[in-house]
Amino acid sequence: MAVLDIRGLSVGYSTPRGELRAxxxxxxxxxxxxxxxxxxxxxxxxxxxxxxxxxxxxxNARVGAGEVRFQGRDLLxxxxxxxxxxxxxxxxxxxxxxxxxxxxxxxxxxxxxxIQYRERLSRAEKRQRAExxxxxxxxxxxxxxxxxxxxxxxxxxxxRIAIAMALMAKPALLIADExxxxxxATLEVEIIKRLRExxxxxxxxxxxxxxxxxVIAELCDEVVVMYAGEVVETGSVRDVFHxxxxxxxxxxxxxxxxxxxxxxxxxPTIPGNIPDLVNLPGGCIFADRCERRHAACxxxxxxxxxxxxxxxxxxxxxxxETA
Amino acid sequence: xxxxxxxxxxxxxxxxxxxxSSLFLIVHMIPGDPVSTMLGPRxxxxxxxxxxxxxxxxxxxxxxxGLFFANMxxxxxxxxxxxxxxxxxxxxGQVPYTLVLILVSITWSAVLGIALGCYSAIHRxxxxxxxxxxxxxxxxxxxxxxxxxxxxxxxxxxxxxxxxIGAGDAGNWGDQLHHLVLPSLAIGxxxxxxxxxxxxxxxxxxxxxxxxxTARAFGLPERQIxxxxxxxxxxxxxxxxxxxxxxxxxxxxxxxxIVFSRPGLGKLVIDSITTRNxxxxxxxxxxxxxxxxxxxxxxxxxxAILDPRIRAGK
Numbered sequence: 188m189a190v191l192d193i194r195g196l197s198v199g200y201s202t203p204r205g206e207l208r209a210x211x212x213x214x215x216x217x218x219x220x221x222x223x224x225x226x227x228x229x230x231x232x233x234x235x236x237x238x239x240x241x242x243x244x245x246x247n248a249r250v251g252a253g254e255v256r257f258q259g260r261d262l263l264x265x266x267x268x269x270x271x272x273x274x275x276x277x278x279x280x281x282x283x284x285x286x287x288x289x290x291x292x293x294x295x296x297x298x299x300x301x302i303q304y305r306e307r308l309s310r311a312e313k314r315q316r317a318e319x320x321x322x323x324x325x326x327x328x329x330x331x332x333x334x335x336x337x338x339x340x341x342x343x344x345x346x347r348i349a350i351a352m353a354l355m356a357k358p359a360l361l362i363a364d365e366x367x368x369x370x371x372a373t374l375e376v377e378i379i380k381r382l383r384e385x386x387x388x389x390x391x392x393x394x395x396x397x398x399x400x401x402v403i404a405e406l407c408d409e410v411v412v413m414y415a416g417e418v419v420e421t422g423s424v425r426d427v428f429h430x431x432x433x434x435x436x437x438x439x440x441x442x443x444x445x446x447x448x449x450x451x452x453x454x455p456t457i458p459g460n461i462p463d464l465v466n467l468p469g470g471c472i473f474a475d476r477c478e479r480r481h482a483a484c485x486x487x488x489x490x491x492x493x494x495x496x497x498x499x500x501x502x503x504x505x506x507x508e509t510a
Numbered sequence: 511x512x513x514x515x516x517x518x519x520x521x522x523x524x525x526x527x528x529x530x531s532s533l534f535l536i537v538h539m540i541p542g543d544p545v546s547t548m549l550g551p552r553x554x555x556x557x558x559x560x561x562x563x564x565x566x567x568x569x570x571x572x573x574x575x576g577l578f579f580a581n582m583x584x585x586x587x588x589x590x591x592x593x594x595x596x597x598x599x600x601x602x603g604q605v606p607y608t609l610v611l612i613l614v615s616i617t618w619s620a621v622l623g624i625a626l627g628c629y630s631a632i633h634r635x636x637x638x639x640x641x642x643x644x645x646x647x648x649x650x651x652x653x654x655x656x657x658x659x660x661x662x663x664x665x666x667x668x669x670x671x672x673x674x675i676g677a678g679d680a681g682n683w684g685d686q687l688h689h690l691v692l693p694s695l696a697i698g699x700x701x702x703x704x705x706x707x708x709x710x711x712x713x714x715x716x717x718x719x720x721x722x723x724t725a726r727a728f729g730l731p732e733r734q735i736x737x738x739x740x741x742x743x744x745x746x747x748x749x750x751x752x753x754x755x756x757x758x759x760x761x762x763x764x765x766x767x768i769v770f771s772r773p774g775l776g777k778l779v780i781d782s783i784t785t786r787n788x789x790x791x792x793x794x795x796x797x798x799x800x801x802x803x804x805x806x807x808x809x810x811x812x813x814a815i816l817d818p819r820i821r822a823g824k
Contacts, residue, residue, distance in 0.1 A: 241727060243723065243726055243727065270729075271729040271731075272729065273729070274726070274727055274728060274729035275727065275728030275729040275730075276729065279727070279728070280727040282720060282723065282724060282727075284720060287719060287720030287721060288720055288721060288724050289721050289724065290721045290724075290725070290739050290742070290743070291721070291743065291817075291818075291819060292742050292743055292816060292817050292818060292819075293739070293742070301730060301734070301738075302728040302730065304730070304731075304734075305729075336818040336819070338818070338819050338822070339822075349724075352728070
């Protein structure tokens with residue numbers, strides 16, 4: 188069963204220019220105990236998607252249609268109080284910038300104890316629990332460290348603290364929003380390793396957002412490729428990365444510096460820009476920038492089975508089958 | 511923390527020395543001669559010379575300043591020209607009135623201002639927020655002496671709810687509080703608006719920061735997020751402004767004390783300036799300076815208590 192099952196989700200922002208349709212008919216799922224990566228360039232709707240899942244959306248955001256099923260419950264239909272009860276207990280988050288994640292004037296210990304406010308534990312027990320979590324994410328001397336303030340920790344340590352806080356309640360779903368983007372490469376590997384170990388231990392589902400393909404490949408079981416507010420391809424990391432079915436995924440992989448074999452001074456890019464989400468072009472959303480655009484692309488392609496569990500929204504797949 | 515406090519107090523001492531020195535110079539540049547004032551037009555040159563020598567006025571300016579500091583440290587601020595009482599005694603008798611007035615004023619305006627600011631920030635762009643905004647700007651625009659005069663006219667003369675003049679009977683707390691209401695309203699009113707605007711702005715800024723999103727993502731109760739997490743940070747600029755604001759309150763107190771015929775430093779300064787009573791002018795301005803330096807120092811220390819980053823010097 189899926190921990191998280193999103194069906195046909197559409198979210199828009201009202202702007203002075205008109206409605207910006209940030210997410211359109213997005214469907215994806217996170218199976219229990221699996222790590223699912225979402226990959227896509229800036230502006231593809233990754234952040235809108237997570238804010239819709241935990242329902243902490245910008246005031247001008249509006250859900251047009253769809254369901255966000257978490258363990259079978261539709262989160263979009265829950266009351267605010269019900270949502271708050273889920274946040275931090277069943278669904279936890281790790282954010283992108285560890286330097287901004289913690290309150291600068293409260294000790295790390297105080298913040299880690301505050302988030303346990305629902306637990307019927309004594310202060311000493313809560314403190315012990317926080318201490319254990321810090322040790323688990325590899326913070327040396329956790330007992331003394333609890334009395335320190337965020338500014339006394341490095342960025343990598345703060346992100347580990349954020350992970351410790353997110354996993355303390357043993358949530359069913361962890362949402363990690365580019366947790367390693369703000370860190371340097373060696374720390375990135377270290378954080379990924381910790382996350383993997385802890386996820387293994389707790390057995391929670393993870394939704395991991397990144398634009399770093401290497402990290403997704405390293406960490407995730409499945410991957411969802413998003414482009415301009417739509418899901419263009421889903422499947423296991425192996426299938427999608429070795430045999431991308433959608434031209435966008437292929438282009439994205441070709442642009443990844445880790446994939447480039449030939450020495451070059453100029454990194455490859457995908458020509459063109461993301462379409463205007465206020466005045467959407469009809470048909471396939473990627474058509475404008477696609478190398479293999481043809482007549483059929485004037486119509487919006489549906490998600491089609493491209494392999495074992497691999498799906499992509501491209502006319503080429505159905506055309507290949509019928510040919 | 512202790513080293514921060516010691517450093518800050520050392521700085522305060524330096525500021526005091528500089529301020530008092532310039533104060534000394536300024537008083538010396540005021541036209542008018544204290545000796546003629548004291549002795550009158552019929553004084554003989556011998557009498558003038560004797561008094562100048564007694565007051566140290568025949569010495570070079572640098573020596574005078576040095577002497578002034580030396581005497582100040584001993585608690586000796588010289589003698590009143592007219593009553594021949596020690597200046598320190600006269601000034602110290604007036605300081606509590608002014609101190610109580612500005613403390614009461616800043617306290618009620620800070621409490622109300624912070625509450626209104628929080629309300630405005632939480633209910634941003636609501637009707638209440640807009641009303642608070644308009645009222646805040648209005649009261650900021652009204653000078654303290656206008657509030658003094660009108661509140662005197664309305665609440666003391668017309669409605670007779672509050673007494674018009676004086677500070678109340680000594681020893682009678684209720685009466686003294688009763689006498690404090692209108693003057694502290696006059697001084698504090700514009701500060702309500704000012705603090706409300708300030709708190710609203712910094713609250714909105716803090717509420718948009720990443721750590722508040724984190725707190726929300728962990729499902730912390732909104733009350734705790736606003737008052738425990740956001741206000742702790744948003745209050746910092748307000749504390750500094752209140753510390754500096756004590757200086758403005760001191761000058762507002764001058765008007766108010768005159769309008770309400772309240773004893774206090776402001777009234778003392780004005781009275782002694784008009785009579786060229788230099789030792790008393792020096793003494794009362796000195797105490798105003800001390801109050802100002804102490805309040806800014808205190809604000810810095812409070813900020814350091816609230817913000818560990820300041821303590822660590824980051």
